[in-house]
Amino acid sequence: MLRVRALLGAEGGLTKSQYPVFTIYAHKSCLGVKPCERAWCIDRVQNYRLAGYAKSHQVVNSRQECLELCLGETDFQCRSANFNNATGDCELSQMDRITVAGSSAFQPADGYDYMENNCVEEPTKLCEFKKLTGRILKTVDSVYQDIGSVEECRELCLNSPYRCHSYDYGDTGEMVCRLSHHSRATLADIQDPYLELPEGSTYELSSCYNVSIDCRSGDMVARIQTSKLFDGKIYAKGSPSTCVRDVNNSLEFELAMAYDNLECNVKKNGLGRYVNDVIIQHHDKIITSSDLGLAVTCQYDLTNKSVTNEVDLDVHGDVQPGLSEEVTVDSPNVAMKITDRTGGEFLPTAEVGDPLALRFEILDRNSPYEIFVRELVALDGVGSNEIVLIDSNGCPTDHLIMGPIYKSADTGKILLSHFDAFKFPSSEVVQFRALVTPCMPTCEPVQCDQEESTGQLRSVISFGKRRRRRSTGSINDDMFLVQTIQITDKFGFDRDMNKSASAIGSEAMFLPNDQGFCVNMAGLIVAATVFLAAQLAIIAAWTFVWQRRRLSSKLGDGMSVSLSLPTGLSSSRTDSLCKLYDNGYAHSRRF
Structure with a gap:
């Protein structure tokens, strides 16, 4: 059964609402297959x-028969079905709108009915919600009052009697929590589903993961199950190139790490205890704030066993150069800086996920030129990996990594592009290289197609197109700019090496990047050792000097006692040893 909200007219028909809502219809059906215990079983x-x-493909007599085939499928998990009302074709699929979110697979098709199975079990243990600011859904499925915090609202969504995919908190009333089974991936057929609310926010479920660790006799296997098709890679943190598995659009994947494989760098931590750090990376080359870090552990007794532990973690063609101006003007002096989102001071360091901006600026504000940027590339510190951020046309290649280039609101001499800090697995240094071309008097923007998460294309403006030059001059069109930044990841792995090995099993632990102070114990120990050594050296030097002075003093006293002066010389206490030698004393006495 599907829940509904509808308005009835005077003759019993449904009418269009005058309020800012969209309508959900429900139809009660008697099915030959027992449905699940959820609030409704089919969308x-x-x-x-x-x-x-x-x-799977079959020809059936009715939509309900197609639906029952999906609910009763045993060879695979049927998540959705397409039914052609004209031909009776029934297509069963392992995917639904949520698992293929961001693609263009969900399409308009006259005469078809799309049916989505809400009885499927999907991961709910490790879930990430994205915050959509400035809008809330007009229609929701559940409303709760007197909810103490946004975290409580989130838990209500994860434990709802239906597949909850978004929630908002405190936007329609104080301590009010609203839940919905809808997200941007399921709203393609609804016109204007959101209410624009500048101070409001919707938290949308991005993806969920279930993690299990299989501890076998010769290796440890990290198995991941996702709620959305994953296209990226999983690897051991210390060996991103040698202990890695590429994943191509899959809902389940794993990484096996043998204990005797040096490339996977599995560490032995106590008797029968093995540990390693694993990264789930969405992008093929760089680490972003969407990636996950897992600390996995296997503990063995005398017999091998496999223990599963699910852990809740909160976790284009080239543009031809050209310039329009009849006089010769010196090339502008252009600088590239990495700053915060406001475009302020240069930032030499950052952490993965920090909101940053690339700032391109003509230093001479009286220059007649403006600039545009193309072929912006990011490289790692060793030059072995690179990724193109802005192509040769001046358009962003992936808007989730770097947005379009736009002019500053203050002046056309400054261009900005927002991005979240990322890094390469092989290095903490990220180097940006770009070609910057001046144009006069202004630079014409280029229209770039940007794909939304719903699969639709949206046109954005990026300053990557320029006027052609009417006459040649001495100016060198393209300027090559380079800037670097040190970026650390958020996976602050830290283990208790003296942890008791009495508990036998396996662990998977997510290590978020909490704010606070970190202490380098190895550095602290070295510093303390150097300090103590310096103190001992000072004490030893002082003792040596004191002993020499004491010995010299005793030697002087011994000489004055052992000398026996002749009678004729004893009256003069000021005579020197030279006089003693002159009087032959040195020849008659031995020291």
Whole structure:
């Protein structure tokens, strides 16, 4: 059964609401297959289908028969079905709108009914929500009052009797929590589903993971199950190139790390205890704030055993050079800086996920030129990996990593591009290289197509197109700029090396990047050792000097006692030893 909100007219028909809502319809059906115990078992969308993911195909007599085939499927987990009302074609699929979110698979199709199975079990242990600011859903499924915090609202969503995919808190009333099974991935068929609210925010479920660790006799295996198709890689943190597994659009994947494999760098921590750090990286080359870090542990007794532990973690063609001006003007002096989002002072260091900006500026504010940027590339500190951020046309290659280049609100002499700090697995140094070309009097922007998470294209403006030059001059069009920054990741792995080995099993622990102070114990020990050594050296030197002075004093006293002067010389206490030698004393006495 599907829950509904509808308005009835005078004759019993449904009418359009005058309030800022969209309507959800429900239909009660008697099914031949026992449904689940959820609030409703099927979502139906008319005139839409999920294309390209059919796992099974049959011809049936009715939509309900197609639905029952999906609910009763045993060879695979049927998440959705397409039914053609004209031909009776029934397509069963392992995917649904949530698992393929961000693609263009969910498409309008006249005469089709798309049916989504809400009885499927999906990961709910490690979930990440993205904050969408400035809007809330017009219609929701549940409303709770007197909820103490946004974290409590989040828990209500994760434990709701239906597949909750978004929530908002405190936007429609104090301590009010609203839950919905909708997200941007499921709203393609609804016109204007959001209410624009500048101070409001919707928290949308991005993805969930279930993590299990299989401790086997010769290796440890980290198994991951996701709620959304994952396209990236999983690897051991210390060996991103040698102990890695590429994942291509999969809901389940794993990484095996043998204990005798030096490339996977599994460490032995006590008797029968093995540990390692694993990174789940979404992008093929760089680490972003969406990535996850896991500390995995296997503990063995005398017999091998496999223990599963699910851990809740909160966790283009080239542009031809050209310039329009009839007089010769010196090239502008352009600087590139990495700053915060306001475009302020240069930042030499950052952490993965920090909001940053690339700032391109003509230092001479009286210059007649403006600039545009193209072929912006990020490289690691050793030059072995690189990623193109702005292509040769001046358009961003992936808006999730770096946005379009836009002019500053204050002056056309400054260009900015926002991005969240990222790094390469092989180095903490990220180097940015860009070609900057001046144009006069202004630079024309280029239209760039940007794909939304719903699969739709949105046109954005980036300053990557310029006027052609009417006459040649002495100016060198392209300027090559380089800037570097040191970026640390958020995976602050830290283990208790003296942890008791009495508990036998496996562990997977997510290590977030909490704010606070960190102490380098190895450095502290070295510093203390150097300090103590310096103190001992000073004491030894002082003791040596004191002993020499004491010995000299005793030697002087012994000489004055052992000398026996002749009678004729004893009256003069001021005679020197030279006089003693002159009187032959040195020849008659031995010291």
